[in-house]
Amino acid sequence: MIDFAGKYDPQPFHLDDEAAAQTYFGRLSASGWHTGSMAMRMMVDNMKERQQAGLGSPGIDELRWLKPVYPGDTLRCETEVLSKRRSASRREMGLFESKLTVINQHDEPVMTMRSTGLIRVRNPDAD
Amino acid sequence: MIDFAGKYDPQPFHLDDEAAAQTYFGRLSASGWHTGSMAMRMMVDNMKERQQAGLGSPGIDELRWLKPVYPGDTLRCETEVLSKRRSASRREMGLFESKLTVINQHDEPVMTMRSTGLIRVRNPDAD
Numbered sequence: 001m002i003d004f005a006g007k008y009d010p011q012p013f014h015l016d017d018e019a020a021a022q023t024y025f026g027r028l029s030a031s032g033w034h035t036g037s038m039a040m041r042m043m044v045d046n047m048k049e050r051q052q053a054g055l056g057s058p059g060i061d062e063l064r065w066l067k068p069v070y071p072g073d074t075l076r077c078e079t080e081v082l083s084k085r086r087s088a089s090r091r092e093m094g095l096f097e098s099k100l101t102v103i104n105q106h107d108e109p110v111m112t113m114r115s116t117g118l119i120r121v122r123n124p125d126a127d
Numbered sequence: 128m129i130d131f132a133g134k135y136d137p138q139p140f141h142l143d144d145e146a147a148a149q150t151y152f153g154r155l156s157a158s159g160w161h162t163g164s165m166a167m168r169m170m171v172d173n174m175k176e177r178q179q180a181g182l183g184s185p186g187i188d189e190l191r192w193l194k195p196v197y198p199g200d201t202l203r204c205e206t207e208v209l210s211k212r213r214s215a216s217r218r219e220m221g222l223f224e225s226k227l228t229v230i231n232q233h234d235e236p237v238m239t240m241r242s243t244g245l246i247r248v249r250n251p252d253a254d
Contacts, residue, residue, distance in 0.1 A: 004164075007164075007168065008164035008165065008167055008168045009164070009167050009168065009171055010168070010171055011171055011181055011183075013183070023182055023183070024182065024183060024245075025183065031164075031167070032183075032184060033160065033163055033164040033167050034164075036160055036163075037131075037134075037135035037136070037158075037160040037161075037164065038135065040135055040136050040158070040160050041134070041135045041136065041137070044136055044137055044138055047138075054138055055150055055151065056138075056140070056150070056151060056152065056159075056192070057159060057192065058191060058192060059189070059190045059191040059192055060187065060190040060240075061188060061189060061190070062186070062188060063186050063187040063188070063190065064185060064186040065183070065184065065185060065186055113187075118151075
């Protein structure tokens with residue numbers, strides 16, 4: 001957590017318990033970019049398990065950091081597919097919109113986001 | 128780039144030129160989470176230079192990854208403040224909405240996002 005913050009988000013509350021005690025965070029907590037990156041890793045591992053080939057993402061909407069993530073927390077992800085369609089111009093590609101929720105060991109959502117994912121279709125010759 | 132992707136976004140096009148050649152990316156390119164994290168670092172450095180005390184962020188809207196970021200690219204950021212207000216419940220806190228654009232050495236925007244930032248006001252006793 002400190003290593004990530006030192007490189008990418010060196011704000012005092014991501015580096016030091018005492019500094020964090022003076023803020024909303026209360027104690028040392030993860031950079032939101034770190035939480036998002038850890039969630040990405042879980043999504044990629046899940047895609048591999050399911051033999052899905054991601055093709056990138058055009059972006060994210062409504063990302064919300066709801067609660068601090070503290071050292072020792074255990075995070076898991078839930079994903080809901082909101083919509084999906086075949087690309088009109090690229091027959092080998094599908095687009096899907098999903099809502100991700102990152103949840104800690106107390107079953108509290110710590111982060112949510114909606115994003116669009118690009119993915120290789122299993123059979124590009126199918127209608 | 129490979130180190131970050133290995134930890135947080137191990138999709139083939141973020142790890143390997145050959146795998147990336149078969150995708151939209153064309154060649155090895157940065158994880159979007161890496162690009163966002165690098166932009167965050169630039170924003171934190173800028174806040175420090177200006178002696179601004181960030182207090183976290185509730186979230187991001189309309190994050191868009193517009194172009195791949197390749198090894199050797201040089202990125203810079205431009206930020207536009209869209210709105211700002213004092214917190215009604217916490218007098219020591221201000222909220223501002225800003226639009227960030229991350230731009231490469233060819234002056235091409237590679238990422239944009241809108242986000243809300245929390246920041247300590249300079250004089251909490253002022254009206």
